[in-house]
Amino acid sequence: MHAAGRSGKGRGQHFLLSAAARRLSVAQVARLDDDEAYRLFCGIRWCATEGEPVCPHCGCVAVYRHAKRRIFTCKSCVRQFSVTSGTMFHGRKMPIRDLLVAIAIFTNGAKGHSALHLARDLSCQYKTAFVLAHKLREALGSETKTREAMGTIEIDGAYFGGYVKPANWRENRVDRRLAKNQNGKRRVVIVMRERGGRTLPFVVRHEVQSVETLEKRIRPGSTVHADEARSWDALYYAGIDVKRINHQEAYSDGEACTNGAESFFSRIRRAEIGMHHHIAGPYLNDYAHEMAWREDARRIDNGTQFLLVGLAALIHPPSTRWKGYWQRAKRIAPS
Template sequence: MHATGKGGKGEGQHFLLSAAARRLSVAQVARLDDEEAYRLFCGIRWCATEGDPVCPHCGCIAVYKHAKRRIFTCKACLKQFSVTSGTMFHGRKMPIRDLLVAIAIFTNGAKGHSALHLARDLCCQYKTAFVLAHKLREALGAETETRHAMGEVEIDGAYFGGYVKPANWKVDRVDRRFTKNQNGKRRVVVIMRERGGRTLPFVVRHEVDSIPTLQDRIKPGSTVHADEARSWDALTYAGLGLMRINHQEAYSDGDACTNQAESFFSRIRRAEIGMHHHIAGPYLADYAHEMAWREDARRIDNGQQFLLIGLAALIHPPSKRWKGYWQRAKRKEAA
């Protein structure tokens, strides 16, 4: 799991610090001319045909290429389409090269990349960068929402959001740990992490509310590792092998531990504190899916990550949630 450094003594080196982790730079993408960027975009979307267009309507590979515009006409169904038709970038206004630069910047954020930073890097409005980043997060999390966990599975939960600012004067302060003194916005991210497999998060209001989802999405015969929280007691009767570790006594006890689940929470907590600051509310699941993907891809070089994120966005249909996001108030009035 560790790459060997290039030093004369061949000392061990963390993968992220090694040259093997660096296969792409934002400068490389920014230096592409318009035609090179377009060919790369086509190559990512239609990687199975080495960049040759495939009709998104009927799947036919026989198409007419228009000389004056970058669109195609299918010979079978006679419908026109472009490289972004039917994808997350459908109806985009941003140039293709800028989209590629945005994906490269998003990729290189080990703990995520804030919308404000992305807006400055692309010299675009904050609203544009905000929606673009969330479209990428949605594409990354689309596969994991219905995926099942199996084998050795670690589960755990961590609460996010719902911050209540303490009063200025000490005499006016209350114990914010009590429910009556909270604002009700706090949510818990529950993680199912396969040992040697995928990281699958979801969001619920309380930790105990996750039991039905865990019972449904962890395949029978799997061994579940959990901490001492009473929320997980119900899994004993779900046909799952349950191993418990009491964190008040130790972090691990033989094979029983939730260290990999805790590793995920460390990543998302670092993203919350150091990068995004506020990730709760309706967007918490999006950030959780992004951090789960980054945790799973942490040993993949950034060149491959760039291609995987681009492919995820280009095979994902237009987002019902983020398409026209800033006009949602007008849509509600019209409805």
Template sequence: MQHFLLSAAARTLSLKKVYQMGEGKAYQTFCELRWPETEGEAVCPKCGCVETYNISTRRKFKCVACHHQFSVTSGTIFASRKMSFTDLLAAIVIFVNGAKGVSALQMSRDLDVQYKTAFVLAHKLREAMQAEQATAKLDGIIEIDGAYFGGHVRQENHKADRKDRRLAMNQTGKRQCVVVMRERGGSALPFVVRHEGDAVPYVRDHVGTLATLHADEASSWDVLHAGWQTWRINHSVAFSDEGACTNQAESYFSRLRRMEVGTHHHIAGPYLRSYAGEAAWREDNRRVDNGSQAMLVAGAAMASGVSRQWAGYWQR
């Protein structure tokens, strides 16, 4: 059976189509994503009035009621943008086309922009992806597991100088644990903690009391038995036993690990949460065609407010 990503159904939007549609059509696409309830007709973000003047020479609008002037990206994550709408839509298509992520360097070369432009834009898209995860609630059968990322210690050249990297004294202290809770047939919800057991409070906040949890034999998950029906699997014996497994969580970690090792090569500590959220989004939408993926990301970005972390990042 052919894999979905190899089928024609997975390819519904390409860079060729984006640049063939032109700047006017790309602009209209963003208008429809910003104001879907009015089919792209502008709505004042200040007072909510639906009657506006169209200042076509500057692609801006003026509210009839409060005279506030605004553009389609005002108050969104793309506020103060300098890229054309065609390039912005192309950047989103490039971003979603990477099954294991896309590096900022590759995006900067494809779009012919500075590396810092691609870096900030990619992180803004990741921020939009994570918007729905903050309030997510999981139920049903949920698999939970943790894996450690970052803080790599390179071994010494000579064998006599090498140290046991498993000991705390020989570690950098920068290694962090990504814990994912993944609902079978549903969504994945990742968190970044210092140690695996620190994720238990997040389980209480985001998992329904009637859910069934599947975890490995790590002692960190012993406390789960007090609040939920919990199945455990000993991975030293089997990966799946009588329905108990964490294979969906392991699938998520496989993607995130490949993003770290094969695409980005280095994920700094403060940004690990962003990459973990991106991997969860890609896992949740892995069976969605790339055109729909692009519209999901663009729609989430247009619905998000101005980024407090990335607006003016390089200007400090």
């Protein structure tokens, strides 16, 4: 718990309850007029030039401004572009102010925000909100998919999807470890969490299949903390310095601890149970990266989070996964 403030009784106050966590409200964004929303959008897209347009094709800052339309013509390559050209919002139909409101709503969800709620908040079709939310998740996760972990790293794995737990009656109990009682849809989220650094997840079918990826994405000289699962035994043979903790005996023994990784999985479970209810299949990787970002940004005020999400979407190229999704032009490949 972060002691960002003190309550009247002297107890530590959770950061999300403090005034420091509140720097932006959805009402503030919704009250922007079209010109104000457009200037804010330009300021996020071209923050390095204080909102002045930069050609996405050649990088030239000398442009012609069109009086009747919000587009620009580059003086160097003579190509036209807009504030959303070459971004995740390329070809958008939703007004810019509504996009900003959507980003604010998405950001303010401590446990995520469902597409159904987003569709009601924006008064748009569920399909529109579904794709928009997943585009934001893709943008947030794009920079961490190939990033290497370093320093002291906690690793762990947790299975998601493929099974809805029934009421705990004796006659319903079956051994879900047996292949005959599985539907083949379960996937495991593997997390590499740097202490004092980033949270880097990825998805595999079985925990043991993650070792090859871990070898590639853990920098030499790092120290890895893992639990007693036999899947991690192969890390010793890869020459990685591994410290183990047996969770059947303790959660920390002074030598090894994976509580940071467990905290990340707790956030995903809360999002699954309390918000999305189903985060399995080909979308599991997107939800994992979203929750990793939320875990890393949990001490950042929501105004800064809003700018970070907007910037991530505006520097990300058009999505090849979600463009034309509902027309089946592109299908989402399984993770």
